Amino acid sequence: MTALVWFKKDLRLRDNLALSYACDNHKDILPVYIYDEKLNIGGAQKLWLHHSLTQLSDALNDGLVLKKGPPEKVIFQLIKDHNINAVYWNRGYTPYEMDRDAKIKEALKEKDIEVKSFDGYLLFEPHKIKNKQGSFFKVFTPFYKNCLDRPDPRDPIDKPKNLNCVKVKSESLDDWALLPTNPDWSKGIMGEWQPGENGAKKRLTNFINARIHKYGKGRDFPASDLTSMLSPHLHFGEISPYQIWQTARGADAPQGEINKFLSEICWREFSYYLLYYFPELPEKNWNPKFDKFPWDNNKSFLKRWQKGMTGYPIVDAGMRQLWATGYMHNRVRMIVASFLTKDLFVHWKYGAEWFWDTLVDADLASNSASWQWVAGCGADASPYFRVFNPILQSKKFDIDGDYIKKWIPELSKLDAKYIHAPWEAQKEILEKAGIILDKTYPAPVVDHAKAREKALAIYQQIK
Ligand SMILES: Cc1cc2nc3c(=O)[nH]c(=O)nc-3n(C[C@H](O)[C@H](O)[C@H](O)COP(=O)(O)OP(=O)(O)OC[C@H]3O[C@@H](n4cnc5c(N)ncnc54)[C@H](O)[C@@H]3O)c2cc1C
Structure with missing residues (x-):
């Protein structure tokens, strides 16, 4: 039987728990990316997404199926058409994604379809981190200390060895019109970046080899290019925070510089943590x-x-x-x-x-x-x-x-x-x-x- 792997903000093959689980337990997989317009992504992200999906599709030997529409509808249609008995994905943590995915999980369970979700977007899932009073941290330093007191984040896993994609008709990426036209403002951006898993890996390697040893002080000087520039890769899940964390920990650099970098990675965790406990954060003043x-x-x-x-x-x-x-x-x-x-x-x-x-x-x-x-x-x-x-x-x-x-x-x-x-x-x-x-x-x-x-x-x- 075939498993459906729903790619979201995890556009990579390495350290992708949902994908690896599917490949380990099923002969064939159907990898799908669903363009959900309710996420309302901005223009620069659309450009990035287009190129990142092109890279992912290449890595899957053109096996990636593209569909646009409400994810629940798309998933159930694929199940009906392609003899699917299991659905897997990696969890997202914005309020809309959590609500949407919880409903989809329920609906799948009701139809007796196996469904599993995995971690991979965050090192420390927000619901697991509480202060001594059982409430949530509102200040970064104790939050960070609590993260460091926990077992070290797991080691990343390699890409799956047996990856057999069933051939299913896909929509055309060009029809989604994610690229800017009239005017095309993408040139400067594409000259700067290489979206996709390979581009992310290169950025990390370059940062670990040539920059992390000066990160602590250098990160404040905009002309010096001493930060990692991993943020868009992390956002789209072309690299996981586990890959970054463990590679940085093993870097040949002074411990203070490495620690400073790890603490910045945890500012990203803290931002998700705040959003989890205060979902109105994008619209409403916290204070x-x-x-x-x-x-x-x-x-x-x-x-x-x-x-x-x-x-x-x-x-x-x-x-x-x-x-x-x-x-x-x-x-x-x-x-x-x-x-x-x-x-x-x-x-x-x-x-x-x-x-x-x-x-x-x-x-x-x-x-x-x-x-x-x-x-x-x-x-x-x-x-x-x-x-x-x-x-x-x-x-x-x-x-x-x-x-x-x-x-x-x-x-x-x-x-x-x-x-x-x-x-x-x-x-x-x-x-x-x-x-x-x-x-x-x-x-x-x-x-x-x-x-x-x-x-x-x-x-x-x-x-
Ligand atoms: C007004 C404002 C808006 C911002 N908007 C975004 C945004 O939309 N997306 C985004 O990823 N970051 C945002 N940041 C945080 C930060 O500026 C970027 O993460 C960072 O500049 C990315 O560059 P880098 O990958 O070279 O960072 P590095 O210094 O190499 O840090 C490594 C990683 O740690 C995380 N990180 C670092 N600093 C922060 C921070 N202050 N808060 C949260 N995560 C951090 C990022 O994932 C980053 O890729 C914003 C900061 C400010 C002040």
């Missing part, structure tokens, strides 16, 4: 005091932020990196998010929405938790009165202005002394660098010092 926050939500400010035209070079460089590559360095994500919420007084939800559409690693848990963290309304948040100063952050983390120059070519001739705040340079210096403020590059959209005062005054009112 209800912020429900009264008088946001300005100025549309023209939001547009300037999205386009990288605020006049604050570090902010604009980040927003332009995002548009060009589908990615932004973590330090810069924090700076641009603080700027949107605490300098421009635009609600964090608009920022999260823009990230959702433009990031290749857009992830409901990490994006929502991180935006709330920066805005000051989240769990274990950066305190609201911590307003990132975009000039000081720029001077500290992009000392020579290399990151700014890369993404804002119109500032490339300006001396590092002035690049963090071009409006402070004398006219002649700007002229020499070919800059006319508000013509070739914008003057600052707001005065940071005044915006900061306003933010602190509002905070006094709502706290």
Whole structure:
């Protein structure tokens, strides 16, 4: 009899428990990816998904079956048409996925179809982690400590040896129209990334061999490229956190650097943990005091932020990196998010929405938790009165202005002394660098010092 393996955010053959179980216990498998439009993924994710599914299909010798529609309907149709007696998948942890999959599991059991789900997306499943009072952790450090006190995450498993796919008619990936047309903005993104399991493996190997030994300090400097850039691969499950965890633990690097990296992997776990216990995280302030926050939500400010035209070079460089590559360095994500919420007084939800559409690693848990963290309304948040100063952050983390120059070519001739705040340079210096403020590059959209005062005054009112 044939087993149906439902691929979701686990687009890989290695360390895929559902796939391996199916291959070990059934002669044939029917691997299916179901495009569920209710997940409402953003434009950059659609692009990634297209390429990742192409890679997975190749790895399965064209055996991957593509179907679009409500998963329950698709699964039952496949069962009816192809003599299937078992359905397996790896678990997802967003509220919609958990609810959907629980209903499908029930419906399958009622029809006496064998159904099993497996872990693989998270190292520590949220329902297993509780504090001493039996409640859930709201602060990262004790959560992380609790994770470390548990048995070490299991070793990853290899890809299955006996993988026989039944041939079933598939829809065409091109018909799903996941790729951008008119205009096609995918070039910069595809030049930067290699979606799929092989691309993920290369990123991990490169990071472990060449970067992890400098990760602790280096991770804060956007021009230095010292982070792993594994986030989109992890999001789509082209690599599992178990593979990353165990490879990093065995790296030939100082223990402190390895530990720092592992703790960042656990920030991803913590984000899912928060979403699990507070499913409204993408829409609702964790801290209800912020429900009264008088946001300005100025549309023209939001547009300037999205386009990288605020006049604050570090902010604009980040927003332009995002548009060009589908990615932004973590330090810069924090700076641009603080700027949107605490300098421009635009609600964090608009920022999260823009990230959702433009990031290749857009992830409901990490994006929502991180935006709330920066805005000051989240769990274990950066305190609201911590307003990132975009000039000081720029001077500290992009000392020579290399990151700014890369993404804002119109500032490339300006001396590092002035690049963090071009409006402070004398006219002649700007002229020499070919800059006319508000013509070739914008003057600052707001005065940071005044915006900061306003933010602190509002905070006094709502706290
Ligand atoms: C406003 C804002 C929005 C964000 N939105 C997302 C998002 O949609 N998707 C996403 O994956 N990350 C998001 N992050 C977290 C973080 O910026 C990215 O995970 C990181 O930049 C990815 O680069 P990397 O893989 O090189 O990270 P590395 O530094 O190499 O870290 C390794 C892995 O750990 C995880 N990680 C690292 N930092 C964090 C963090 N702060 N929170 C959660 N997980 C983390 C990621 O999975 C990452 O791939 C956001 C951060 C901010 C401030």
